[in-house]
Amino acid sequence: MKISNVEIRNLGILHDIEIDFEAKKRNIVFLNASNGGGKTTFQSALAWCIYGIKPDEDKFLSSFQLRKIKIGEIVKVSVKIVLDPDQDGRISIIERAQNFEKIGNAEAKLIGNESLNVLQRDRGHGALTEPHPAPSAWLKKYFPPRLQGFFLFDGEQMTKFWEQNVKLDIESAVKEIARVDLFDSIKKKMKELEQSKFKKISKKGGGKAELLEQQRQEEVKLLEIEEAERKQTNESLELLREGFKNLSRFMGETQNHQDDARELKNLESQEVRLRDEISRIKREIDVLVFSSGIFASLATTTPELLAQVEKAQQEDWLPPPFEPERVRSLLQNKECICGNSIHSGSSEEKKLQTLIERFQIASVAGKELDETHKQIKILISSLKSDSRVTKEKTDHVKSLMDAQRTVRDKQTEILDRLKGINANEVDVIARNYEETHRKILDLEITEKSLSESINKRLAKIESLDSSIKEATKNDKEAIQLSREVEVCKDISSAAEKIYESAIEQVRSKLEKAVSQNFDKVKLGGFQTVITDDFEVLTLKDGRKTSLSEGEKMLKGYIFSIALRDVINLNLPLVVDTPFGRLGAGFRKMVAEELASLMSGGENNNDRQLIFSMHDLEYTPLERKYFEKAKPKELYFANDAKSPTEKSVLGEGIDPAWYLEGHWKELASAKKTK
Amino acid sequence: MTDDIELVRNFVKDSEFSDEIKEALLRALMLEKLNKPETDFDRLVKEISERRTNED
Numbered sequence: 001m002k003i004s005n006v007e008i009r010n011l012g013i014l015h016d017i018e019i020d021f022e023a024k025k026r027n028i029v030f031l032n033a034s035n036g037g038g039k040t041t042f043q044s045a046l047a048w049c050i051y052g053i054k055p056d057e058d059k060f061l062s063s064f065q066l067r068k069i070k071i072g073e074i075v076k077v078s079v080k081i082v083l084d085p086d087q088d089g090r091i092s093i094i095e096r097a098q099n100f101e102k103i104g105n106a107e108a109k110l111i112g113n114e115s116l117n118v119l120q121r122d123r124g125h126g127a128l129t130e131p132h133p134a135p136s137a138w139l140k141k142y143f144p145p146r147l148q149g150f151f152l153f154d155g156e157q158m159t160k161f162w163e164q165n166v167k168l169d170i171e172s173a174v175k176e177i178a179r180v181d182l183f184d185s186i187k188k189k190m191k192e193l194e195q196s197k198f199k200k201i202s203k204k205g206g207g208k209a210e211l212l213e214q215q216r217q218e219e220v221k222l223l224e225i226e227e228a229e230r231k232q233t234n235e236s237l238e239l240l241r242e243g244f245k246n247l248s249r250f251m252g253e254t255q256n257h258q259d260d261a262r263e264l265k266n267l268e269s270q271e272v273r274l275r276d277e278i279s280r281i282k283r284e285i286d287v288l289v290f291s292s293g294i295f296a297s298l299a300t301t302t303p304e305l306l307a308q309v310e311k312a313q314q315e316d317w318l319p320p321p322f323e324p325e326r327v328r329s330l331l332q333n334k335e336c337i338c339g340n341s342i343h344s345g346s347s348e349e350k351k352l353q354t355l356i357e358r359f360q361i362a363s364v365a366g367k368e369l370d371e372t373h374k375q376i377k378i379l380i381s382s383l384k385s386d387s388r389v390t391k392e393k394t395d396h397v398k399s400l401m402d403a404q405r406t407v408r409d410k411q412t413e414i415l416d417r418l419k420g421i422n423a424n425e426v427d428v429i430a431r432n433y434e435e436t437h438r439k440i441l442d443l444e445i446t447e448k449s450l451s452e453s454i455n456k457r458l459a460k461i462e463s464l465d466s467s468i469k470e471a472t473k474n475d476k477e478a479i480q481l482s483r484e485v486e487v488c489k490d491i492s493s494a495a496e497k498i499y500e501s502a503i504e505q506v507r508s509k510l511e512k513a514v515s516q517n518f519d520k521v522k523l524g525g526f527q528t529v530i531t532d533d534f535e536v537l538t539l540k541d542g543r544k545t546s547l548s549e550g551e552k553m554l555k556g557y558i559f560s561i562a563l564r565d566v567i568n569l570n571l572p573l574v575v576d577t578p579f580g581r582l583g584a585g586f587r588k589m590v591a592e593e594l595a596s597l598m599s600g601g602e603n604n605n606d607r608q609l610i611f612s613m614h615d616l617e618y619t620p621l622e623r624k625y626f627e628k629a630k631p632k633e634l635y636f637a638n639d640a641k642s643p644t645e646k647s648v649l650g651e652g653i654d655p656a657w658y659l660e661g662h663w664k665e666l667a668s669a670k671k672t673k
Numbered sequence: 674m675t676d677d678i679e680l681v682r683n684f685v686k687d688s689e690f691s692d693e694i695k696e697a698l699l700r701a702l703m704l705e706k707l708n709k710p711e712t713d714f715d716r717l718v719k720e721i722s723e724r725r726t727n728e729d
Contacts, residue, residue, distance in 0.1 A: 179681045186701045187712050483722040491701060491718070494694045502684045 001142070001570045002608045004084035004091075010077045012041035012055060016644035019634065021610070023084055027598045028609045028631035032618050032654065038588065038636040038646045039612035043576045049079035050143045052116070052136070061100045061108055062466070064645040069102045074111070076100075076644055085123060085606065085667065087142050087569060093119045093128070094139065104398040104422035118241045127426075143571065146176040150560045155578035158556040160345040170559075171534040177567045179216050183495040186600055190492035198468070201481045205472035214473065215463040223457045230450040237443045240436055242535075248434040260414045261426050267411050281397050290389045309373045312366055316358075327352055436656040513562035517597070518555055528555075550586025553579075554593055561597060561607075572608035579617055591625035615654075619662040678706050697721050 004023035008014040013036075021029050033039050047053040065075045076350070080096035086092035096116045102108040118132035118139070132138050143151065149169045175181065185276045202213030251258070331352055342349050472478035507530045514528040514536070527539045536559065538545050547555060557573075564570050579587055599607045613622070623633075635654040639647035657663040685698045697717065704713050 103691060178684070179678075182681055182702055182705050183684075185705050186698070189701075189705070189711065190718075192714060193718060438679065480722065480726070487697070487718045487722045487725070488696055491697050494688070494690050494698055497690075498684050498688055498698070499684070501688065502681070505684070573704050 001083055001087045001572065002606060003572050003573055003574075003610065004047070004080055005082035006042075007080040008042070008045045009079075010065045010075055011045050012059045012062060013644070013646050014038050014041045014045065015062045015064045015639065016647040017636070017649055019649055021608070023608065026630070026632045027605075027607055028595065028626060030618060030626075030631050030633050031610060031636070032633065033614065033636040034612050034654070034656070037614070038612070038650070041646075042612060042636075043152060043154075043574065045079045046081065046574060047148075049081050049094055050152070051148055052114075052139075054095070054098075054114075057110070060098070060110065060646060064647075065100070066108060066390075069100070071102050071104060074099050074101045075387065090120050090122050093117075093412075094135070095119075112539055142569070143175045146172045147563070147567075147571065148307075149173075150563050152574045153581075154576045154624070155293065156580040158553045158575075158578070158580060159296070168534075170530065170536060173563060174503055174506050174534065175311070178506040180499045180502050183499040183502070187492045187495040187499070190488045193655050194488040194492070197481045197485045197488065198235045198465075201472055201485070202477040203449045204478035204481070205468060209468050209471035212464050212468045216461060216468065219457055219461050219464065222455075223454060223461065225559045226450055226454050226457065230447060230454065233443055233447045233450060237440065237447060240440050240443065244433070244436045244440060247429065247436055251430065257418060257426050258430060260418055264411065264414050264418070267407050267414070271404060271407045271411070274400055274407065278397055278400045278404065281393050283402070285390055285393050285397070285431045288386050288393070291386065306376070308369055308375075312369055319555070327356055331356075333378070333396055348630065381603055393566070417537070425598060450552050506604060509566045510559075510562060513565050514555070514559050517558045517562055519649075520593075545646050548586065549582060553582055553586070557594060558597075564607075570606050570608075572610055574610045576612045577617060578611045578613065579622075584621075587622060588625050591622055595626045595629035595631075615657045615661060615663065622661070622664045678702065688720065693724075 002021070002023035006017075006019045006021070008017045008019075010016070017038075018033070028572055031039070031042060041055075041059070044053070044055045044059070061069075061075060061077055069075055076097050076099050078095060080093060080095040083092040083094070094117070096114060098114040099111050101110040101111045115137045118135040119128040119130075120132065121128045149157070150173060171443055198216065199213060202209045202216075205212075331338065331342065331349065334344070336342050336348070342352075405651050468479075469482050472482075500507075505562075511528050515526070518526060518528060518538075526545070529537045529539055531537060536555075538547055538555070560573060579590065582590065594609065598607050611618075633652050634654070635650045636646040637648040637650045637654065639645050653663060657666045681702055682699060685695050685702070688695065690698070700717055701714065704717065
């Protein structure tokens with residue numbers, strides 16, 4: 001199926017546009033415009049024409065017509081899409097229109113119902129058929145609303161394609177493909193029939209049976225309530241488990257960060273302890289240095305004093321270094337300090353007498369000098385001692401400062417690792433993880449108790465069924481009704497099983513198609529799995545693996561294309577801003593792969609990709625990436641008569657784009673060449 | 674695209690249910706597809722039930 005032509009009249013800023021997509025020759029068309037240039041209007045025109053999604057009223061009737069329209073005048077807004085070929089190989093024309101009328105001075109308002117027509121004819125020849133009798137049903141068949149997100153969408157959606165919310169889209173798409181809604185309806189119908197037949201049976205059995213039927217009905221009601229509760233519990237559990245899975249993943253990924261965060265806290269307290277210790281010892285050193293400073297200032301006079309002492313020693317006028325009173329006493333006792341006796345008249349006695357005499361004859365100045373000399377010696381000795389203590393303390397401070405530096409280095413190293421990560425946030429998530437785990441355990445208990453209660457109730461209902469049958473066993477009509485109930489049960493149970501099996505089959509086909517296509521991009525046996533709750537996972541060796549932003553987006557597109565293959569419905573892929581916020585580095589991969597998926601080939605001839613891009617998204621680089629697929633380049637241009645409206649479709653690149661940015665560089669380079 | 678009713682018919686045909694249930698499901702699918710009223714479904718149920726009775 002390909003869109004070959006689109007005509008838009010009086011819609012938003014697209015005042016009067018006719019686009020030929022050259023569908024026979026081209027698989028890829030770029031319909032470009034700068035921001036505010038009509039890309040979104042084009043998308044909403046398609047969404048309205050195909051899905052009946054009305055544009056916002058202020059963006060519906062073109063501003064051009066809003067200004068021009070006269071009181072009482074009616075203006076038709078219309079979008080016409082030509083599919084050539086359509087899904088059945090014919091040409092189909094879809095046209096949706098809505099009238100607006102200006103009544104009085106108020107703005108023009110839409111009047112009447114919109115019209116929708118689908119006309120068809122065989123390709124190459126034949127007149128158009130009469131309008132299709134059920135155009136909405138036809139559109140729903142070939143453009144299933146539940147697949148809209150995979151046909152007509154904003155590229156930004158692709159970057160978020162694998163986030164949790166996409167699961168609902170995938171579930172919806174799988175159900176659409178499997179057409180399981182029909183089985184679901186049959187199951188419900190059969191349940192209703194079963195209930196009404198039971199009522200009839202009980203009536204046949206008289207008062208007792210009717211009483212049993214009343215009990216049965218109550219049990220069925222309670223069963224429904226419990227089943228709804230269990231469903232809700234399971235949904236909550238699923239959500240919590242999903243969250244828990246993400247938290248677990250985060251916890252796994254951040255295991256190192258958590259360790260780092262803990263280590264950082266340790267280091268912080270170590271650093272505080274070291275800082276306190278260093279300050280305390282520094283204060284002690286200051287005190288020592290201060291006191292030593294006083295001693296030292298006193299000691300500044302020592303060279304002069306020492307010189308005087310030396311001179312006095314040379315001139316021999318210093319008192320001898322002993323206590324004359326004590327020597328005198330020893331002499332009187334005739335006893336030496338060493339304990340030997342001193343004989344009278346001995347040379348030792350004479351020497352001692354001489355010393356005493358010399359001490360007595362020493363000058364007062366000599367004595368004072370001698371005293372000062374002694375004090376200086378004490379001072380110097382004290383200074384030496386203080387200096388040693390200061391040195392020891394300084395050395396200690398140095399080692400503490402080394403330790404502090406090591407701690408700080410470690411802190412810096414960890415902070416570098418934690419760059420962009422909030423250590424407190426990691427801590428909060430860790431607590432959230434525990435909380436979620438606790439909630440899951442609580443809900444699992446609730447679910448278990450509900451399941452037990454449901455099983456008991458089912459058994460009770462079965463027993464009531466038997467009792468009712470027993471009470472009506474002699475009534476032929478009741479027996480027949482019981483048989484019919486069995487048939488209802490068999491059909492509803494089969495419908496339920498096929499519902500599940502159909503989903504399983506579609507899921508498996510999708511997994512295979514996505515895996516095959518993705519394997520062309522990411523070699524190495526990567527497998528795609530769609531889980532029971534419709535999460536699409538990429539596995540490597542059976543383990544979940546992560547993809548880069550570019551790979552994720554590409555896989556989104558591959559999934560979207562694979563979906564078409566599985567349902568054999570080749571919807572075009574119409575995307576506004578197809579690369580979204582994808583980094584430039586990944587665009588090459590996505591663009592080249594898309595070009596390859598779309599560019600001809602036996603199986604790809606009826607594929608079509610229509611991308612709307614702005615000048616920052618479609619640059620000479622992107623043009624190069626798609627070169628092989630030979631895309632058609634178109635752009636919305638302003639109408640010379642009405643500069644605010646787009647009524648002209650240009651081919652190639654908008655000349656205005658060559659005036660700045662990448663296109664300007666390209667133009668300059670060409671000129672230089 | 675495979676016609677949706679054809680697709681679901683294939684799901685039924687490929688299933689492992691008895692021919693009786695397959696037939697019942699296929700007919701129920703047609704009734705559902707054609708938006709037939711509940712009485713038509715009831716008639717289908719009765720018919721299968723009678724057939725079972727006769728077979729017994």
